[in-house]
Amino acid sequence: MSYTAESELVVDNTSTAERLASAVVGLGLVTFVFSLVGVTQVVTAETTILGISLYDFLAGGLLLMGVGTVSLGIGSRTGVFNTSPDATPGAVTAALFGLGAFALAGLVASQSLGLGTVGWLLGATLVGGVTFAGVALAPEDIGSTLPPGVAAIGVAVAILAGIITPAFAWEPEGFSATLTGSMAIPLLLAASTLVTMWGGAKAYEGYGSKGRQTAAYLLVGINAVSIIAVLVALLLFIASKGIGPAFEGFSLVPFEWPFVTNGYSFRPEVVNGVFPAIMGTIWLVIGAVITGVPVAVAAAIFLTEYAEQGRFVGAVEIATNGLWSTPSVVYGLFGYAFLIPRLGGTTSLISGMLVLGFMLMPLCLITSREAIKAVPDEYRDASAALGVSRWETIRSVVLPAAMPGILTGVILGVGRIAGETAPILLVMAGGLRDDAPNVLGSFEFISSPPFVANDALLESAPALPYQLYATITAGVSAENAAAFGWATAFVLLVVVLSFYALGIASRLYFRRRLNA
Amino acid sequence: MTELPLFDLETRLGRLSDVDRDIGSLAAGGAGCLFATFVLFVLNSTLAVIPLIGFLAVTGYGWYAHQAETARALTFLATASTILILGLITVYVFVEALPVLQRMGVRLFGFTEPVEVFGVTLIPSVESYWSTSQHVYSLIPMIWGTFVTTLIATAIAAPLGIAAALFLAEIAPPLVRETVKPGVEILAGIPSIVYGYLGFVVLNTFLYENLEMANLGSLFLVGLVIGLMALPTVVSVADDALTSVPDAMRDGAVAMGLTEWQTMKSITLPAALSGVSAAVLLGIGRAVGETMAATVILGHSQVLPDPLQDVFDNTETLTSLIASQYGNANGLHMNALFTAGVVLFVTVLVLSIAARRIELRMDRKLGGGQ
Amino acid sequence: MTDTSSLGANAPTDTTVAENADRPQTTDRHEDTPDSWTDYAFEGEPKLSVDGLDVHYGSDQALDDISIEIPEQSVTALIGPSGCGKSTFLRCLNRMNDRIRAAEVDGTVTFEGQDIYQDGLDLVELRKRVGMVFQAPNPFPKSIRDNIAYGPRKHGTVQTDLLAKLTGRDDSDQEDEIVERSLRQAAIWEEVNDRLDDNALGLSGGQQQRLCIARCLAVDPEVILMDEPASALDPIATAKIEDLIEELAEEYTVVIVTHNMQQAARISDQTAVFLTGGRLVEYGETDQVFENPKSQRVEDYITGKFG
Structure with missing residues (x-):
């Protein structure tokens, strides 16, 4: 009855094969990291390790990996290593290897052998097809070690033998860029290392479904770590460039922080700062919160507490999603066409506030609605059972319970709009300035409608993100301009990411308290 | 009483x-x-x-x-x-x-050659794509630019983002997950102008030197930067979708002797498909609407790259067109910028409605058992 | 349901059973449960044998020093009040507890004489041989056919993908055979054979649960663990599942957790009673446990004085 081949329940694992496979993967991880750093040209062919050129060194490692992987496959097939491979590596693997072979063969044929379009296409299709068929028909252990091993050996030999050197240059037809050896070598190294490691990881578990799992986990893990590493490296890079100029002239006692407390004065002897931009951003956020948040929360209350699912709610949902996904530059255009002519005719702080408020509204509406929905119905029932009216229940039971969630949404939304540049570009502008907008001091009453006037609201104000853009348009080649830009970018990052960190921390805190 | x-x-x-x-x-x-x-x-x-x-x-x-x-x-x-x-x-x-x-009619989408199908001219030709002096405005180069950058960004953000979400949701030990997930969410908040500044000051020069490019700024770089920018968002939303798949489904597969990798590939990921595709569409929406990175990185030329596939050439995207020209535009020129806004608005609205549809449909499909 | 017995005629009886005579006997039994209450003598080697099993979730003790031997091709019922650890015990038998990260397992569990908690154990192989059916039906959101064929496909038993078709290794016939056999064994073939390509989520709860049993059978296990398989079902569906379980015992070793004592009395050959604190209080032939329990607390529980 049993279709399944009975395999051993307990597998004895410590073997030469396992040690060899871990060596391949370990070597691969090191080579991969160096290759990735090599792509950024932080290390180049001139870097040497133990007196050997870096790339030769890495190619040597790749050669070893290739030989190791091939021996793992052959060892498994000849029965030297105890493994349990499947009948075939599978169609996906075969197709990917086929594609890879197609690309490699095509490049070699067209670039090194100089064949014409028909020639390279024919050659590449042939090699790719043969690889696909070969891998598809081979047993899993051979099919998933031989191709990567051979490719690794090939790449390593090409680098060691000087076929591809840093001086190599390939100018693909129809592209205005050249793939230089200094980029091609680390990229090739990284790619072939990944594939070879995948084969090695499969061999480590003796192939089969567990081999595929280990190999996949390895690649997925490398991907996740690389993404985080790149993004964190980016933050650190900005910080390293920005902290210096941002803290120029900083002292604790007496407290002086010119970059944050000064304006942009165009005087060489004074440290230029971003105080007006910080104030501008604060006013923008305040204005947007006043216009956007109450409306959002009120709408969320109506949708969850009063409205019945129906056509109106459906329309509102579509509108909310539409508003939520509308590109910020379109909000900018809308502000330019609708608000500016009605609010003084020029770019102004109040237009910026309103446009950002419109943007904040759907963000907060969605999160507030979720927060109010998350309040358990028992609360409402308990309150209703005491004879408390619906509105009283909302005010005194539902809203306080949902408040943490609503606040979290507001904080995250504010983080998003505080970094927005595109809408401000169109409706507020406001370049490098020495003085901060004085909103509170500019209110005055007048006799004709609208009876209140505020010049500060009706003129442009600087803001951090726009200031960074202004630095770019003013040209970073000027002395200190780039440094000023980095410092502005750093301050902007700190401000925006603090909002995010605060919002996420509060969400985690309240979620944990809710679950406890 | x-x-x-x-x-x-x-x-x-x-x-x-x-x-x-x-x-x-x-x-x-x-x-x-x-x-x-x-x-x-x-x-x-x-x-x-x-x-x-x-x-x-x-x-x-x-x-x-x-x-x-x-x-x-x-x-x-x-x-x-x-x-x-x-x-x-x-x-x-x-x-x-x-x-x-x-004024432009269908010529808003006109090429310098008339578009003909079986000898019938569908779209008459335009003299030049974008001429503010003659008031000829065709959005084709900008649409192409937006399309190419979105394509590149999606090609980066979708597979890498989904793979990273799989790692976070299914593979990583709880401690790693609990520290990395908030970190990723915070990284999603990096303002686009910061990426733009980095692209403008560092990456533009880097690629110019190391790829021996003909010009500073390229659609390729814009796509790359936008893809990187969209990654944390895609990871975070896809992770939420994956973690919302009920454990009972995974248990069913694991109890049959499937490896966890087989389980996530053939059970968890398909079950979370609506949420995951919503994450990708969200990423695409971001990429289409992304303004600042494109504006500061690109060199702004309103012509199609020659040849068309040259992603290392400068073109223009719909968003960067608006952001770079609004300052000296008035009259018809300004109206022309609004047409770019219309195309953007409609595209993203369609994307968002499509995402919603997919989600509802999948929910209905999966709804029976849960 | 005609020929299920002939289909499963050569159930895995020929597997090697290791000598376990020299297993150390536990000495520190609890004072209130003498060994004689849980010693149950039966002919043949035990399929599963548990010795001194302790499970902790953090600081909570879920199972306390459980020792039990389960004979093959029979139905063993685990009963007890909720929270007594019977589900935890069941999940130890195919190491599904590994998926709960806080769970800490001590003691030995042997399956056909091999310790399943030793290093180097192939979890995939273990779970193939010790299948499980869950409390709530959990069919995959796929067609009925795909649900059943899923395990065999993934284990490489049948190859029906495009590549297999291209290379002439197509096993579609064999797959159809497995699907039909499994559905027949689970007594659901007649109800679904005309709509095998419909989504499994469209079935009723009872049908879904039998589908899950069929899905489990398709992998050809030796032991089937069932965690309250009928608790979410109506009486008619429950009756069907119960009939099914009795039939399955002719070929498979079934271990079933239930909180329904009538059910345990109806379908099981032997019964183990767990009481609060994760202790096994009594184990023996079902008739004896229900009619003449050795422990006063078990008698109280069975007669409904508590629990």
Whole structure:
């Protein structure tokens, strides 16, 4: 009855094969990291390790990996290593290897052998097809070690033998860029290392479904770590460039922080700062919160507490999603066409506030609605059972319970709009300035409608993100301009990411308290 | 203390009608004032402030006298305002675009060669793609630019983002997950202008030197930067979708002797497909609407790259066109920028509705068992 | 349901059973449960044998020193009040508890004489041989056919993908055979054979649960663990599942957790009673446990005085 081949329940694992496979993967991880750093040209062919050129060194490692992987496959097939491979590596693997072979063969044929379009296409299709068929028909252990091993050996030999050197240059037809050896070598190294490691990881578990799992986990893990590493490296890079100029002239006692407390004065002897931009951003956020948040929360209350699912709610949902996904530059255009002519005719702080408020509204509406929905119905029932009216229940039971969630949404939304540049570009502008907008001091009453006037609201104000853009348009080649830009970018990052960190921390805190 | 009668028809009816009349007139007054405010504001009259004061007064009295009803009316108004705002955006962006839409017609999507199918000219040719002196505006180069950058960004963000989400949701040990997930969410907040600054100051030069490019700035770099920018968002949303798949489904597969990798590939990922594709569509939406990175990195030339596939050439995207030209635009030129806004707006709206549809459909498909 | 017995005629009886005579006997039994209450003598080697099993979730003790031997091709019922650890015990038998990260397992569990908690154990192989059916039906959001064929496909038993078709290794016939056999064994073939390509989520709860049993059978296990398989079903569906379980015992070793004592009495050959604190209080032939329990607490529980 049993279709399944009975395999051993307990597998004895410590073997030469396992040690060899871990060596391949370990070597691969090191080579991969160096290759990735090599792509950024932080290390180049001139870097040497133990007196050997870096790339030769890495190619040597790749050669070893290739030989190791091939021996793992052959060892498994000849029965030297105890493994349990499947009948075939599978169609996906075969197709990917086929594609890879197609690309490699095509490049070699067209670039090194100089064949014409028909020639390279024919050659590449042939090699790719043969690889696909070969891998598809081979047993899993051979099919998933031989191709990567051979490719690794090939790449390593090409680098060691000087076929591809840093001086190599390939100018693909129809592209205005050249793939230089200094980029091609680390990229090739990284790619072939990944594939070879995948084969090695499969061999480590003796192939089969567990081999595929280990190999996949390895690649997925490398991907996740690389993404985080790149993004964190980016933050650190900005910080390293920005902290210096941002803290120029900083002292604790007496407290002086010119970059944050000064304006942009165009005087060489004074440290230029971003105080007006910080104030501008604060006013923008305040204005947007006043216009956007109450409306959002009120709408969320109506949708969850009063409205019945129906056509109106459906329309509102579509509108909310539409508003939520509308590109910020379109909000900018809308502000330019609708608000500016009605609010003084020029770019102004109040237009910026309103446009950002419109943007904040759907963000907060969605999160507030979720927060109010998350309040358990028992609360409402308990309150209703005491004879408390619906509105009283909302005010005194539902809203306080949902408040943490609503606040979290507001904080995250504010983080998003505080970094927005595109809408401000169109409706507020406001370049490098020495003085901060004085909103509170500019209110005055007048006799004709609208009876209140505020010049500060009706003129442009600087803001951090726009200031960074202004630095770019003013040209970073000027002395200190780039440094000023980095410092502005750093301050902007700190401000925006603090909002995010605060919002996420509060969400985690309240979620944990809710679950406890 | 005297017991109130639970049901005393006469007094109750009398009181009700009094209250009703009061509330009715309040609602009418408030609505009238608000409507007048809106109309006057749209007509650009400073007199709008007078009915606004009236509305505030009515609301204030209502809050004092009939709080529950007033609250309900106000929340309703807030809800309706979402539709109003979307309507206003649609109307004003379209109205501003209208002169150029009328002037160019289908030639808004015209090439320098006429587009013919079986000898029938569908779209007449344009003399040049973008000429502010002759007022000829074709969006084709910008649409191509947006398409290419979005394609590159999606090719980066979708597979890598989904793989990273799989790692976070299914593979990583709890401690790693609990520290990395908030980190990723914070990284999603890096403002685009910061990426733009980095691209402008560092990456542009880097690629120029190391790829021996003909010019600073390229669609390739914009796509790369936008892809990187969208990654944390895609990871975070896809992770949420994956973790919402009920554990019972995974247990069923694991108890049959499947490896966890087989389980996530063939059970968890398909079950979370609606959420994961929503994450990808969200990423695409971001990429289409991304303005600042494209604006500061690109060299702004409103022609198609030659040859077309040259992603290392400068072109223009719909967003960067608006951001780079609004400053010196007026008249028809400005209207032309609004047509770019219309195309953007419609594209993203369609994407968002499509995402919603997919989600609903998948929910219905999966809904039976859960 | 005609020929299920002939289909499963050569159930895995020929597997090697290791000598376990020299297993150390536990000495520190609890004072209130003498060994004689849980000693149950039966002919043949035990399919599963548990010795001194302790499970902790953090600081909570879920199972306390459980020792039990389960004979093959029979139905063993685990009963007890909720929270007594019977589900935890069941999940130890195919190491599904590994998926709960806080769970800490001590003691030995042997399957056909091999310790399943030793290093180097192939979890995939273990779970193939010790299948599980869950409390709530959990069909995959796929067609009925795909649900059943899923395990065999993934284990490489049948190959029906494009590549297999291209290379002439197509096993579609064999797959159809497995699907039909499994559905027949689970007594649901007649109800679904005309709509095998419909989504499994469209079935009723009872049908879904029998589908899950069929899905489990398709992998050809030796032991089937069932965690309250009928608790989410109506009486008619429950009766069908019960009939099914009795039939399955002719070929498979079934271990079933239930909170329904009538059910345990109806379908099981032997019954183990767990009481609060994760202790096994009594184990023996079902008739004896229900009619003449050795422990006063078990008698109280069975007669409904508590629990």
